Amino acid sequence: MALWENNVRTVEPYVPGEQPSFPDMIKLNTNENPYPPAPGVAAVLKGFDTDVLRRYPKPDAHELAEQLAKEYNVGFNNVFVGVGSDDVLGTAFLTFFKGRLPILFPDITYSFYPVWAELYGIPYETPAVDEDFRIRKEDYYQMNGGIVIANPNAPTTIAEPLSFIEDIVRHNADSVVIVDEAYIDFGGESALELTKKYENLLVVRTFSKSRSMAGMRIGFAIGSEKLISYMMAVRNSYNSYTMTTLSILCGAESLKDRGYFTKTVERIKETRKRSVPELEKLGFKVLDSSANFLFVSHEKAAAKEIFEKLKEKHIFVRYFAKPRIDNYLRITVGTDEEMDRLFAALREIL
Amino acid sequence: MALWENNVRTVEPYVPGEQPSFPDMIKLNTNENPYPPAPGVAAVLKGFDTDVLRRYPKPDAHELAEQLAKEYNVGFNNVFVGVGSDDVLGTAFLTFFKGRLPILFPDITYSFYPVWAELYGIPYETPAVDEDFRIRKEDYYQMNGGIVIANPNAPTTIAEPLSFIEDIVRHNADSVVIVDEAYIDFGGESALELTKKYENLLVVRTFSKSRSMAGMRIGFAIGSEKLISYMMAVRNSYNSYTMTTLSILCGAESLKDRGYFTKTVERIKETRKRSVPELEKLGFKVLDSSANFLFVSHEKAAAKEIFEKLKEKHIFVRYFAKPRIDNYLRITVGTDEEMDRLFAALREIL
Numbered sequence: 001m002a003l004w005e006n007n008v009r010t011v012e013p014y015v016p017g018e019q020p021s022f023p024d025m026i027k028l029n030t031n032e033n034p035y036p037p038a039p040g041v042a043a044v045l046k047g048f049d050t051d052v053l054r055r056y057p058k059p060d061a062h063e064l065a066e067q068l069a070k071e072y073n074v075g076f077n078n079v080f081v082g083v084g085s086d087d088v089l090g091t092a093f094l095t096f097f098k099g100r101l102p103i104l105f106p107d108i109t110y111s112f113y114p115v116w117a118e119l120y121g122i123p124y125e126t127p128a129v130d131e132d133f134r135i136r137k138e139d140y141y142q143m144n145g146g147i148v149i150a151n152p153n154a155p156t157t158i159a160e161p162l163s164f165i166e167d168i169v170r171h172n173a174d175s176v177v178i179v180d181e182a183y184i185d186f187g188g189e190s191a192l193e194l195t196k197k198y199e200n201l202l203v204v205r206t207f208s209k210s211r212s213m214a215g216m217r218i219g220f221a222i223g224s225e226k227l228i229s230y231m232m233a234v235r236n237s238y239n240s241y242t243m244t245t246l247s248i249l250c251g252a253e254s255l256k257d258r259g260y261f262t263k264t265v266e267r268i269k270e271t272r273k274r275s276v277p278e279l280e281k282l283g284f285k286v287l288d289s290s291a292n293f294l295f296v297s298h299e300k301a302a303a304k305e306i307f308e309k310l311k312e313k314h315i316f317v318r319y320f321a322k323p324r325i326d327n328y329l330r331i332t333v334g335t336d337e338e339m340d341r342l343f344a345a346l347r348e349i350l
Numbered sequence: 351m352a353l354w355e356n357n358v359r360t361v362e363p364y365v366p367g368e369q370p371s372f373p374d375m376i377k378l379n380t381n382e383n384p385y386p387p388a389p390g391v392a393a394v395l396k397g398f399d400t401d402v403l404r405r406y407p408k409p410d411a412h413e414l415a416e417q418l419a420k421e422y423n424v425g426f427n428n429v430f431v432g433v434g435s436d437d438v439l440g441t442a443f444l445t446f447f448k449g450r451l452p453i454l455f456p457d458i459t460y461s462f463y464p465v466w467a468e469l470y471g472i473p474y475e476t477p478a479v480d481e482d483f484r485i486r487k488e489d490y491y492q493m494n495g496g497i498v499i500a501n502p503n504a505p506t507t508i509a510e511p512l513s514f515i516e517d518i519v520r521h522n523a524d525s526v527v528i529v530d531e532a533y534i535d536f537g538g539e540s541a542l543e544l545t546k547k548y549e550n551l552l553v554v555r556t557f558s559k560s561r562s563m564a565g566m567r568i569g570f571a572i573g574s575e576k577l578i579s580y581m582m583a584v585r586n587s588y589n590s591y592t593m594t595t596l597s598i599l600c601g602a603e604s605l606k607d608r609g610y611f612t613k614t615v616e617r618i619k620e621t622r623k624r625s626v627p628e629l630e631k632l633g634f635k636v637l638d639s640s641a642n643f644l645f646v647s648h649e650k651a652a653a654k655e656i657f658e659k660l661k662e663k664h665i666f667v668r669y670f671a672k673p674r675i676d677n678y679l680r681i682t683v684g685t686d687e688e689m690d691r692l693f694a695a696l697r698e699i700l
Contacts, residue, residue, distance in 0.1 A: 002523070002524070002549065002550065003523070003524035004446075004523070004524050004525050004526050004550045005576075006449060007446060007447060007448050007449035007495055007496065007525070007526070008445060008446055008448060008526075008580050009444060009445050009446075009448045009580075009584055010580070010583070011583050011584055011587040012587075015586075019405075019406060019408055019409065027405075030406055032404050032405050032406065033404045034404070035404065036400055036401040036403070036404055037400050037403050037404065041400050041403065042400040045395050045396075045398055045400065045596075046395075046396065048395055050386055050387050050391050050392040050395065051386040051387075052565060053386070053387050053391065053562065053563050053564070053565035053566055053600075054382050054383045054384070054385065054386055054387065054562035054563070054564060054565070055369075055377075055382050055564055055565055056369060056380055056382065056558070056564040056565065057564075057565050057567070058369055059369065083433060083589060083592055084589060084591060086588070086589040086590065086591070087588075087589050087592070090588050090589060094359060095358060095359050096354075096357060096358055096359075097357060098357050098358060098359045099356065099357035115587050116587070116588070118587070119584070119587040119588060145357055146357065173352070173353070173354070174352070174353035174354050175354050175357070176354050176357070176358075199352065200352065200354045208406070212403065212404035213403050213404070214403070214404060214405055214406040214407075214591075215402060215403035215404070215405055215406065215407050215594060215595035215596075216403055216594050216595070216596070217407070217591060217592070217593075217594045226355075230358050230359075230360070233360070233361050234359055234361055234469070236364055236365075237361040237362075237364060237465050237466070237468070237469040238436070238437075238440050238466070238469060239433060239434060239436040239437050239440060240364060240436065241434060241436070241564075241567060242433055242437070242567070243567075244565060244566050244567045244594055244596070244597055245565035245566070246395075246565075246566070246594070246596050247594055250403075
């Protein structure tokens, strides 16, 4: 090892879901939306004058932040925009969790949380969810350096009611509480309104799932002006211009089409609904989902084996080789057609 | 102050150049390119199927990294792609400067370096450039935790020869040496070839200046596979997908058009050349520029006053209220027409 390597930050990186590309594949492994973005997005690209690209984007992602404020009925200064919700969450960890007490998040949740904590040297503890994968709110009433709750939780798909979230926030006036609502558009109650009541509550969302724009990398947070201004200062200390001009304009345009948004989300919820009995008929236990994916376990067959046999058929779902959930599969809700092909493949395999 | 604020990382953010938007303005304050991106970029956007956006981008920015490897005659694993060179440099600071010895960079240089050092708690020292704003290479022969040199340097516009850079690298086998070549396409000798000889040398570049794509946020680094893999691990611990699908595809396309690139850069260099005597006639001292901007000081008039009077006329240049350079202006090289309007305005003011 060379001496310069002594100064290197070595980390165990997060491993994202595979991004295979077979023409015939069914890709149900990264919770992408099966429908395209709002038609207005295509119109923005078609009419775009590329000369604009020689200029830096607006550092405050103006059009997008403004449209978000309008959509969610908050002020412009209550909105933070980032490169997907991972960028927003990463910035929030770096900004708000500088204390010595451990931050708290469930043992079964989005697997990026411990990765950010390691990266920035943030101590953390992970209270165990119960045997039904439900978060126990009392676990979050101890002294801590911050709280992160995904609602609906991932990969469990379970949403907790707003009163549950508010109980946690109310017990933690001395910490920043982050509620990660990446999947809230597919079910559950948003904590957005609570951000007006609690200045230490940050709600994080994304365009990657319900708005079909994973490729545009857009996430956002809503919170008190104080919270947002702290995040802005850290962001501006890292990179003044994180959002591309096209993400700003296409993101803003997508928000304007509420009809398309509602229709797309409803279609996914309908497909989710009819997929549950189909999977149950095949012998799967299916957790009650408020997300655009299902978390399932088979009564007889091992999850890992099913995962691999599906892969052979170019059907990709997600398997986590992790304690407590290593006999579960996470299956993104695709189109009805994709789900039917999945069920047929499962019938063959089982 | 609320108790939760005790855990907040408070920082002095970098202040980017203004982004004014008057229809009649001449914007020479953020070193943007006066010419549009390569025509192929418009073609990519016109022909783009937005359905692709529902998918996550390729985490390794595949098409772009591949094209960069081809263009610069290095391997795919020698390339790191980021959201502008600020993201690339920020990631490099976080990755390579974890030691206790101070990192070194000149007192007069890109003003983001101390900001990243503060953000990540990296100790640093800033050896003074000499009275002609030249870097003294011997200052970088002491023990250190890392070295950062911009070449050409900003805002001084001065390029040092390759032998000078190699001397610094050779004296620092135990540190990572970053050479920030944001402006190298406009003059000076690149250290790219040296990355094959020194595994601790990282060269950083951007699409924001010479490729007219500031709005697409594309920067990159080239270095040994070891250096790049360390950066990748840190990047993947922060955000698996930082580059939008459109930045990846448009960036790759832009690289293919070498003719357009060369023509655009040459036009800017010609305008720079004819601007020097014009400014000298007006009483300015002009530093010998290898960049797409000029660093000038007037024999009689105060820089701050000229800056403000130009602003009144909607001509924007950059002024830094900083020790040693507070009587200088940084003027981006625009089109011949824009420069002529600048000279006319200066004639009026002086």
